[in-house]
Structure formats: C-alpha cells, structure tokens
C-alpha cells in the first residue's frame with residue numbers, strides 16, 4: 001500500500017502539522033505501508049491560470065512548467081493521499097489551495113450528475129486515491145475544523161474518492177516544543193497517532209474508540225489559553241527589548 005502525504009504548512013519540517021504526519025506515517029510504515037512525505041513548501045507550485053489547457057490542448061498535463069509535473073503521478077498512483085495542512089483563516093493554507101487547484105488535470109472536463117444529483121467531472125482514471133486529512137490549529141476548540149470537514153468531503157466527491165480518516169488537533173501549538181510539564185501528554189498523543197497509522201493500513205478505517213481518543217483535548221482550554229497568552233506576552237516583551245537595545 002502506497003501512502004503519500006502532501007504537507008501544506010509554510011513551516012514545513014519545523015511545523016506542528018509535520019509532528020502529526022510523521023507519527024502517523026511511522027505507524028503506517030510499521031504496519032507495512034510504503035510511505036512518502038512531501039513538503040509542498042519546498043516545491044515550486046504556481047497558482048492555476050484557469051486556461052483549461054490541461055483539459056483541451058494537453059489533456060492531463062498542465063502547461064505551467066513547475067513541480068506539479070512530478071507531483072501529479074505521485075498523487076494518482078498512491079492508494080491513500082494525506083492532505084496535511086494547518087488551519088489558516090478557517091481554511092487550508094494558500095500553499096495547499098494552490099496544490100489542490102492544480103490537481104484538475106486528473107479529471108475529465110465533461111459533466112455528469114453523481115448519485116447525490118450534483119454535477120461533477122467524469123473520471124479520467126479507474127482508481128483515485130482514498131483521502132486522509134491531517135490538520136492542526138492554534139485555537140483550542142475542535143470546532144475550528146468545521147470548514148475543513150466540509151471542504152474535504154466535497155473534494156473527495158469531486159475526485160470520485162472518499163475521506164477514510166480525519167485527524168484534527170486543536171490547540172496544536174503545543175505539539176512542536178511542548179513545555180516540560182506537557183511532554184508526557186504529547187508523548188501519549190504521538191503514540192496514539194502511530195496507532196492511528198497502523199490501524200488505517202490494517203483496516204482502511206478507524207475504530208470509534210480511536211476517533212474518540214483523537215478528538216479528546218490534550219489539556220483543558222483554560223490551561224491552553226493561559227499558556228498561549230503567557231507565550232505571546234514573553235515574545236512581545238523580547239521583541240520590545242531587542243528593539244530598544246538596537
């Protein structure tokens with residue numbers, strides 16, 4: 001089974017999203033999957049020009065000469081793709097959106113109504129990869145993923161695919177460099193992510209138990225808000241002091 005993660009965080013390997021993806025992929029690897037972790041920030045992915053040449057003049061191929069050329073085959077030849085992105089302004093990042101727009105050469109331009117009575121494009125390939133979404137956000141509530149939940153459901157529908165797992169971590173700013181006191185909680189969450197990766201390879205779905213564990217807060221909202229505000233105060237003070245000394 002080939003699993004490819006496309007990470008749309010501008011922070012790339014230094015991001016909180018990466019922590020989640022890395023642990024999930026480690027678990028998937030342990031269960032026998034062939035995994036690849038792609039950082040979109042390291043790639044040149046220009047925005048779609050809206051020319052439709054990829055449907056008319058050069059079917060299946062975008063006219064823009066950039067890294068999408070190498071990424072499209074990786075995407076379509078995967079059994080599972082992971083859309084990994086932090087929440088930016090209640091949505092995916094700009095990097096991820098550019099990537100998603102550039103996937104249109106993978107469908108046929110013609111219209112047809114789907115089983116739900118809504119128009120979509122015809123399939124160009126026999127098989128499309130199943131979809132997993134991995135995301136984290138800065139605010140502490142899981143409700144901040146509302147837009148992503150709907151967005152990826154609709155993307156799966158456009159792509160003749162399905163979302164087989166959604167892993168959303170609110171209060172994600174503590175994942176990368178947690179204060180000492182939180183390290184055991186993050187360790188436990190990472191372990192859960194590895195288990196999630198294994199479970200997907202073994203069953204192609206997550207158990208109700210795992211879903212509910214993934215949704216649980218790591219710390220209370222109050223603790224997180226207190227910690228976040230303290231951190232912003234420290235950063236503001238540091239910046240003020242260095243401005244004054246310079």
Ligand SMILES: Cc1cc2nc3c(=O)[nH]c(=O)nc-3n(C[C@H](O)[C@H](O)[C@H](O)COP(=O)(O)O)c2cc1C
Nearest residue numbers: 009011015016017086087088089090137138139172
């Ligand atoms: C431009 C921008 C917009 C953001 N918008 C939101 C938002 O709407 N809701 C939220 O909870 N967090 C928001 N965040 C916080 C990020 O989701 C958070 O910092 C996350 O941990 C970044 O993940 P990364 O380290 O993988 O890039 C935003 C951050 C930035 C820089």
